[in-house]
Amino acid sequence: MLNSDAFDLRKYVQRNSQSVAVWIALLALIVFGILRYDNFGGSYNFGSFLNYNSMFIVIALGMCFVIITGGIDLSVGSVAAFSSVIAAYLSPYGLEVALPLALLVGMTFGAFNAFCIIALRIPPFIATLATMLGAKGAALVISGASTVAVDWGSNFTNMGMNKAFDLFPWSIIIVTIVGIALWIVLEMTSLGRTILAIGGGEDASKLMGLKVNRAKAFVYIISGGCAGLAGVILASGFGAGQPLEGVAWELSAIAAVVVGGTLLTGGLGSIPATVAGALLLGLVFNILNFENGRGTISFSAYWQMVIRGAFLFAVILFQTRMTKGRKSKGASA
Structure with missing residues (x-):
């Protein structure tokens, strides 16, 4: 339920002050790219970049909710691949059928994860790892380990290939709406406060009378739904269900x-x-x-994985030191 007193802008800025750096880095990279490359700020690169990365943004949104509770969801990449296959099979019935049913498929996987974690008390790492393997295997079985072509005669590809008002891809608009909705849930509802409290201490949250199990079920279902949406974007944007895609998406x-x-x-x-x-x-x-195109450097896709890993390691190291610093200050006080 929405609570007008739940959102305090000053507290929100203080709580997320550590995140300011990522916005500064993002802006700096954009300025660098515009100044260095001729077509970097062009509409084609802008639209292609947003359209492709919308899949990773929406999966990250669901993962954010899970990690805030102190959990993890390793199944999102496989669930996205499975959902893309389902969406491709349903594409002859149009986007209005394929989209909600693929979302439902993703949320079903999320509900299964929640059941294993809450009812069966299986650690999130193990539960979602099992779901990851099961979803990947199921995607390969129902597709025959090959791509599943979509029906080009329906409106299914509009979401992944068309732009709204010739400006923004429909995929990024839908993902933006999802992001706003999840932000409202996290910052302006009692459910959001419970989600944050669980990460601070699940046992303490239960002693406070908070509905911990309901909140944990919600975050895993949302994570599965976000993966399902990513699968629809994948099938709609590439014109086929992709059972072999989704590898390491959870790491991204x-x-x-x-x-x-x-x-x-x-x-x-x-x-x-x-x-x-x-x-x-x-x-x-x-x-x-763009640098590869200029011939300045030559990085393969494999090097991109190395760079992603090094970048993640540096951020985690920074987080660890910041956390230790806060704890030491608290102890000295």
Whole structure:
């Protein structure tokens, strides 16, 4: 339920002050790219960049909720691949059928994760790892381990290939709406406060009478739904369901969330900063592609994985030192 007193701008800025750096870095990279490359700020690169990275942004949004509670969801990449196959099979019935049913598929996986974690008390790492393997195997089985072409005669590809008012891809507009909705939930509702409290201490949250299990179920269902939406964008944008896609997408999502300032231990997180983190990682690789085109350097896609890992390691190291610094100050006080 919305609470007008739940959102305090000053407290929000203080709580997310660590995330300011990612916005500064993102702006600096954009300025650098515009000054260095001729077509970097062009509409084609702008639209292609947003359209492609919308998949990673929406998965990172769901992952942000999970990590805030101190959990993890390793299944999002496989769930996205499975949902893309389902969406491709449903594409003859149009986007109005394929989109909600693919979302439902993703949320079903999320509900299964929640059941394993809450009812069966399986650690999130193990539960979502099992779901990751199951979803990947199921995607390969129902697709015959090959791509599933969409129906080009329906309106299914509009979401991934068309632009609204010839400006922004429909995919990024939908993801923006999802992001705003999740931000409202996290910052302006009692459910959001419970999610943050769980990350600060689940046992203490239960003693306070908070509905911990309901909140944990919500975040995993949302994470699955976001993965399902990413699968629809994948199938709609590439013209086929992709059962072999989604590999290491969960790592990209975790990287975006952590780069955005969310603590892996839970209790602190920001939806806007997560979006900035996902855009920042995507922009790094976009700039590397432009450098490859200039012939200045020659980085393969494999080097991009190395750079992502090094970047994530540096951010986690910074987070660890910041956390230790806060704890030592608290102890001395």
